[in-house]
Amino acid sequence: MEQVLTQPLQWIHSICDQFSEITGWPLRFTPAKPGERKSLEAELCQSEKYCWYESIEDGNRILGYVYLTLPDESANDHLFVTAIKFAELVGGLISRIETMNSSLESKTREVTTLVDVGLSATRQEGLQDALQKLLEAALQLTGFRAAGFFLLNSESNQLSLRVQYRLTAFEIPFHRRKLDESPPDLEAFAKEALIINRQENPELSRWLPEGCLTGVCVSVQSESGPFGTLWAFDRRARHLKDRDIHILKSIGAQVSTILERAVLMRESQNQLRLKKELKVISESFPAELERESHRERDFQAAVQTISHHEVGGDLCEFVTLAPHITCFALGDASGDSIPAAVVMASVRGALRTLTEGPIEQAKDTRFVIGRINTALYYTSLPHQFMSMLYGVIDTKNRTFTYTNAGHPAPFWVHKGKITSLTSHGMLLGVTETNDYDYSVIPICTNDIIVGFSDGISEAMSSERKMFRSDGIMKVLENHIEDTAEEVMQGIWSKLQKHLEGGNDGDDRTLMVVKFARNAD
Template sequence: MEQTITPPLEWVQTICDQFTEITGWPLRFTPAKPGERKSLEAELCQSEKYCWYESIEDGNRCLGYLYLSLPEETANDHLFVTAIKFAELVGSLVSRIETMSSSLETKNKEVSTLVDVGLSVTKQEALQDSLQKLLEAALQLTGFRAAGFFLLNSESNQLSLRVQYCLTAFEIPFHRRKLSESPPDLEAFAKEGMIINRQDTPELAHWLPQGCLTGICVSVQSDSGPFGTLWAFDRRARHLNERDIHVLKSIGAQVSTILERAVLIKESQNQLRLKKELKVISESFPAEFAEESTQDREFQIAVQSISHHEVGGDLCEFISLGPHVTCFALGDASGDSIPAAVVMASVRGALRTLTEGPIEQAKDTRFVIGRINTALYHTSLPHQFMSMMYGVIDTQNRTFTYTNAGHPAPFWVHKGKITSLTSHGMLLGVTESNEYDYSVIPICTNDIVVGFSDGISEAMSSERKMFRSDGIMNVLKNHTEDTAEEVMLGIWTKLQKHLEGGNDGDDRTLMVLKFARCTEQ
């Protein structure tokens, strides 16, 4: 018999030579080429030259045969039983070594493939390409012939085929399916995986592509929730083991990783876009009041306003209506951040529109507040509203007219005495039409009006105490002779000291008016 020794098994022939030298019984090994196993085994069985043979396996296939020939010297015949037992031991050891070597080679190949895939999909490649590589790796590691990934839409609870390998989308049945109507996918989410065999489970065979006898489905999910299911198909009838499921679960974990990364990248892009847009919006609503040229105005203004977020709902607006007449609005929209800013912007726009009309109309504080209330009621959601004080300063007639719609009552310092101004009605936007009143107070030189949002009065210290209106009054008592800027800074400094280590979770606006001619800068 012609012997052909393949390089990976040369060490077996060396063992055979050593066995022959020690025992005197010729031990040989012949590899089994594909398709030659039956003929080789038949020759070993029928020929009288061979007194024993045994196949060498690696756990998956037959590698060849070990066989004993009769010794040339009859003196060794008495070792027949010993030689056979020794040969059986050698054959068993060789098969075990080859099985371990094959297993190690397979594991190394799997690890190498997974590492290569992991390195490739972590690069900034298109999502579709990354998923394609993962499906290709799944087939390499498991021996399946085709694969597909179904993405789960959590809102519609529907699975959609997003990427496939070695099959077209139309060859895979139900490429759009409701999760609740797909038993294999539901089973995959509930357990390690779902195996479908066309012969063993004919009731599920319609979930397999035409011509495929075996299919397996595993879930793809992460700590943040399910992403979908991974399917693999084969035209052969296969009996799958835990390794196949483990490999597909590993590939599924890689799929969830790149999907999470894609979601994070998308979220990061959205956050960057939102941040840019908020910056543009915030520039339209400056945090600090920008004074116009006021050298001939007979009152001083000092405003400090901060938003807890990029944009907020506090409003402080001054508009000149004509010589000696200026109106202003001080308000606070419900909520915070963008929702509050939208409400505030609506009110600001309505205010600008109304004050550009006839001056007598703009000077009617009840009319302006009433119109803004109706506009806000029709343009905002039921839970959105705004407190607001609208006032008109007439330095020629020395009057201050105002209507307060649910805003914290400002303080009025008149001839050294501190009092609270009146409130005239409920918040803006709560009901379609409200009856608002107004008040008119005389203004004298050195009179002061201090307005603020509830972010000032309700500012919480580390000891859970609010700043309240007392905090403002305590400062006012000692600053009645100061400029508007000095009064504002005195109150703000006191507020910041109160807040040390405390809560800073609200928009805050502080406005100080002093009826005294502005000094030249």
């Protein structure tokens, strides 16, 4: 059915008036009103008063007719052929201008509609509603009868129909399909769009719903990867224009944007949840030594530890076994963040269990290290392990007993002399059983033990130089007479100066024990 012409056509009348004034031949324009086109064309063709006529079109329909009548002055009759050629030129120019105007208006309406639909879709509360809105817009703009969107699961490489419009899920063939078994979807990802005509492509007709003669498959993807395919179906055998494919691609781009936004929102929610859970976990790991509980002990202790992530794999824990006996564990799990924290938590749990048992077993550093090694071997993955220094301080007998399982060797300051203590075996969790040794050293008043993780010794400066154990020793040489807290702060300050502008990508733990009572 023809629509009422609403665009202004007065400019055509003005062109006709100028033509008549210049040539002397009357050129007129009559719009083609709905239902009057055939009768108007018949009158122009049969009446003797009109010597020439031509239709004016905008590329889609006839807008009206321009026509010539004989001039009042017979002297101009000899210009008949020239006037008609001139009129044909003017009529052709008018049609071309109207065609360009119509195309521009159409594209403007399409862009406006796409923008409005995109804004409307983003305001939808549910993802399903937003996708439904876009499919509806695709049909309105292209004239297709039905549409559907298939979501790609990248892990299973399977496409699943997630939303459809004007067809049920079971009316669309293969609503669950493997990507590598679906040539139309594969080709759409390769070429961005595929047109299927039941008559011209009988081998692909099984991908069209029953009764549909035409189908279009458009890929939906973003820079991060493919999301799926958008399908449009029609019962007619259509010869599609570039405009239709362009519109479907535009709708596909908006589908991609909405899905990407949904993925980002979900990731953001997951990150927020994970951050809260990590905070709870990190609060269960002692970040600093509880100094108040050591006021009555015959030694000072200071600890500084930081994690590169929310949680880390460094362990430093003191446990009182008896009034004059305290044990401590200093360890570093392989990896970082959550995997390292899981290993560290396993070791920490085993340590707590063993130190709450018989005191003679807890004082046996070889026994404790051996049991933790076996437990970690059976509870961790092959690539997960941990270094650990386990020591027992006996201030009554004035001894320090320890076993070192692959941890950086601590320093012992004894009577003003700095010594690196012996290591006794491989990392925890590497083999099921391992024969660890132990060492016993005498302790005197003002002796110092400094333990650290490799995040301290391997800290990298901006000049790609490591802090090394030498950096710790140089500070110790100038702080032998200081308290444990002062020694720890001196080493930590030197470390921070070394790190200025350098790499700060590891967990770091520093522990200082001085065999002298805390000052009141």
